[in-house]
Amino acid sequence: MIVKVSKTAGVHGELLVSGSKNASLPALCASLLTKEWLTLENVPLIDDIDKMLKILKSIGCEYTLENHTVRIRSANPSYKVLTEEVGDIRASYYLMGALLSRKKKVLIGYPGGCNLGSRPIDFHLKAFRDLGFRVTENGQFLHIVYEGTKKHRLRFAKETVGGTINALLASCRLEGTTLIENASLEPEVLDIIELLNKMGAKIERKPGRVLSVAGVAKLKGTTHKILFDRMEAGSYMLLASSLPNSNLTVYPVEESLLRTVISVIRSTKTKVKVTGDAINIKSAENLKPVNVLIGPYPFFPTDLQQILSVMLLRAEGESLIEDTVFPGRISHIGELKKLGGRIEFDGSQNRIVIHQSRLKGSRIKAHDLRCAFGLLVAGGMADNSTIVENVENVLRGYENPLQKLKSIGFLIEEI
Numbered sequence: 001m002i003v004k005v006s007k008t009a010g011v012h013g014e015l016l017v018s019g020s021k022n023a024s025l026p027a028l029c030a031s032l033l034t035k036e037w038l039t040l041e042n043v044p045l046i047d048d049i050d051k052m053l054k055i056l057k058s059i060g061c062e063y064t065l066e067n068h069t070v071r072i073r074s075a076n077p078s079y080k081v082l083t084e085e086v087g088d089i090r091a092s093y094y095l096m097g098a099l100l101s102r103k104k105k106v107l108i109g110y111p112g113g114c115n116l117g118s119r120p121i122d123f124h125l126k127a128f129r130d131l132g133f134r135v136t137e138n139g140q141f142l143h144i145v146y147e148g149t150k151k152h153r154l155r156f157a158k159e160t161v162g163g164t165i166n167a168l169l170a171s172c173r174l175e176g177t178t179l180i181e182n183a184s185l186e187p188e189v190l191d192i193i194e195l196l197n198k199m200g201a202k203i204e205r206k207p208g209r210v211l212s213v214a215g216v217a218k219l220k221g222t223t224h225k226i227l228f229d230r231m232e233a234g235s236y237m238l239l240a241s242s243l244p245n246s247n248l249t250v251y252p253v254e255e256s257l258l259r260t261v262i263s264v265i266r267s268t269k270t271k272v273k274v275t276g277d278a279i280n281i282k283s284a285e286n287l288k289p290v291n292v293l294i295g296p297y298p299f300f301p302t303d304l305q306q307i308l309s310v311m312l313l314r315a316e317g318e319s320l321i322e323d324t325v326f327p328g329r330i331s332h333i334g335e336l337k338k339l340g341g342r343i344e345f346d347g348s349q350n351r352i353v354i355h356q357s358r359l360k361g362s363r364i365k366a367h368d369l370r371c372a373f374g375l376l377v378a379g380g381m382a383d384n385s386t387i388v389e390n391v392e393n394v395l396r397g398y399e400n401p402l403q404k405l406k407s408i409g410f411l412i413e414e415i
């Protein structure tokens with residue numbers, strides 16, 4: 001998909017935020033933990049969800065999707081996940097934890113997803129081994145089977161969203177209590193814990209980022225409304241801040257989950273006003289440069305790093321970003337240079353250095369999901385018009401992006 005983006009003075013009006021991609025994907029996999037129907041509301045209509053539903057159907061799940069509500073049931077799923085979509089999305093690794101819980105075994109290919117530098121799944125596999133599963137790999141498929149030699153504690157070397165959720169899925173129906181140490185407590189992980197507990201799991205938060213999982217024999221169906229997508233909300237907030245004449249309100253959101261994003265945006269002199277479940281951004285004529293450290297929640301999120309980099313091309317001075325989660329998430333840098341962006345990756349310090357730049361329209365390519373959104377924003381900032389190729393990447397994680405962007409006055413058309 002190729003789009004033409006024209007210089008846009010500002011975005012205006014109200015933007016309805018969809019449900020969270022990164023909470024919906026594991027929530028769909030959690031349906032495998034019960035024979036009963038699970039109802040998930042506020043599921044975003046994006047390509048990654050389509051792919052996940054296709055995979056679930058391929059292993060025997062039945063579902064309906066209407067008005068962002070998925071009703072899904074897995075009466076007798078296959079433990080063999082052989083469809084090619086597994087390699088298209090990152091979140092297919094949640095089928096491992098979910099099927100290990102339900103069938104005590106899984107045969108599955110390797111997950112795909114955005115290329116953000118190195119993205120191993122060693123933490124997931126170590127967690128499965130600690131939970132008593134034997135993992136065999138042949139370079140193409142993973143075969144994981146329960147052997148019953150479970151440890152009662154497992155510890156992640158680094159906070160991992162996917163690893164934590166997989167450990168929860170795999171352990172909540174195992175006998176005895178498991179402690180998961182150095183767990184990720186991102187809002188999306190907490191949303192999955194809430195869902196699993198509604199399904200009958202016994203997961204408790206303990207002090208010091210420890211999760212205690214008391215195994216139960218059986219889980220049941222329930223209804224759960226997925227958390228809002230804080231990355232989509234943040235993306236549009238950064239878009240509005242990047243264009244000098246913007247006045248945009250995003251809703252419905254929980255301000256408490258966007259505090260760092262709000263505070264970074266405010267520190268550039270952009271006006272941010274919170275009213276109930278809505279956040280209004282009034283952009284500033286000139287932006288102040290900032291230094292931002294990216295880390296696990298509650299730090300500024302890595303998923304918004306590329307879009308923040310674009311916005312800071314407008315700040316009067318030097319800005320620095322250090323992404324400690326995915327330091328290799330830098331596919332946008334080469335493309336921004338084609339527009340005249342003065343932005344470099346300093347590998348010795350693992351940081352992105354950004355200087356104020358006047359962008360000029362050119363032809364650029366979106367290499368991954370967040371890079372794609374960031375490049376659209378850059379196109380709106382650049383003089384004349386910018387052609388962006390590979391925009392299908394944005395459809396993986398943003399619902400109706402072209403329609404939403406047009407509705408707030410962003411000048412974009414598919415060509």
Ligand code: EPU
Nearest residue numbers: 022090091118119120121122123124160161162163303325
């Ligand atoms: N890591 C390992 N080994 C592992 C797993 C992770 O070394 O087995 C490292 C990663 O390389 C990274 C860190 O641990 O340095 C944390 O990665 P994490 O496991 O938390 O990332 P993830 O589960 O693969 C999810 C989201 C990402 C988001 C990250 C961080 C999904 C499907 N993906 O990835 O979302 O950036 O958490 O919040 O939930 C996106 O939406 O654009 C996206 C990439």
